[in-house]
Amino acid sequence: MVAARDHEAAASNRRIVLGTCSGAHFIHDGFSDVLYLLLPLWQSEFGLSLAQVGMVRSLYSGAIATTQLPIGFLSEKWGEPRLLALGTAVTALGFIALGLACGVVALISLLLLAGAGSGAQHPLCASLVSKAYDGGPQRTALGIYNFSGDIGKMAVLLVLTRCARVDAPVLTPDLATSEVHVGWGIRNSRGFGVLILIGMPDSASRTAFLTFLPFLLIAKGADVETVGLALALVLGGGAAGKFICGFLAERLGVVRTVILTELITCCGIVLLLPLPLEAALVLLPLVGLGLNGTSSVL
Numbered sequence: 001m002v003a004a005r006d007h008e009a010a011a012s013n014r015r016i017v018l019g020t021c022s023g024a025h026f027i028h029d030g031f032s033d034v035l036y037l038l039l040p041l042w043q044s045e046f047g048l049s050l051a052q053v054g055m056v057r058s059l060y061s062g063a064i065a066t067t068q069l070p071i072g073f074l075s076e077k078w079g080e081p082r083l084l085a086l087g088t089a090v091t092a093l094g095f096i097a098l099g100l101a102c103g104v105v106a107l108i109s110l111l112l113l114a115g116a117g118s119g120a121q122h123p124l125c126a127s128l129v130s131k132a133y134d135g136g137p138q139r140t141a142l143g144i145y146n147f148s149g150d151i152g153k154m155a156v157l158l159v160l161t162r163c164a165r166v167d168a169p170v171l172t173p174d175l176a177t178s179e180v181h182v183g184w185g186i187r188n189s190r191g192f193g194v195l196i197l198i199g200m201p202d203s204a205s206r207t208a209f210l211t212f213l214p215f216l217l218i219a220k221g222a223d224v225e226t227v228g229l230a231l232a233l234v235l236g237g238g239a240a241g242k243f244i245c246g247f248l249a250e251r252l253g254v255v256r257t258v259i260l261t262e263l264i265t266c267c268g269i270v271l272l273l274p275l276p277l278e279a280a281l282v283l284l285p286l287v288g289l290g291l292n293g294t295s296s297v298l
Helices: 002-032 034-046 050-078 080-098 104-118 121-132 138-162 189-219 224-252 254-272 277-297
Strands: none
Touching (some): 002 034, 002 080, 002 121, 002 138, 034 138, 034 189, 034 224, 050 080, 080 121, 121 138, 189 224, 224 254, 224 277
């Protein structure tokens, strides 16, 4: 009887952790990916070149990346929940203040602040979910956690697109295997190194693709609302990919699933370039499936 109650309490705690982390992922990723819709508007408002647009997005991604390791160290002392709450508050303040940015310097400063706060979400939530489901369906739980982030992206983009003004400005493209513990909780140093080597180009290609996709679509004749729809289609496919790939990794294995998703991503991006706008919109969910599905597996 006692064992049954303990098991039920453990299962309930797992669900609470997964629900909380999924909610945080929903919020952070939802507002983070709004940037892809805002980049063409900022280009038009501040007169940025495509290279400068890429730099702005890279600075935000860089702020997220550089803060993750220090936050990981701090969480060992202060615990994940406190830092997660603090990071979420900082991110929220940064995005709220973006509406007041009156120049490129202010824009970049606020993006760096928001990115620094958002750097807390992925490492801390992934740690919490992994710990909660240690010995259980860990890959599936992480797949659900990742899935929630894409639901947030779609929800926020669709709301903003629905609220877009009919007289929004017209955008034009700018032509100018060891099981020995080695520290940090790493149980397999070789496997961890392989994951890093795969994850770096995978993340870089995902960010680059989503940054410049709006400009590719604008060159094909898309307006602001169509760009928002296109991003929602990519993220919708990505949400399905993260959910599905978590289950596939349980059955096919990590390596086979990663190879499959990377092939889908590469072939999809190459096919997008010559396609007309309507055909590109049809293809985008499949590209999103491969583009974002890999992260659940990694």
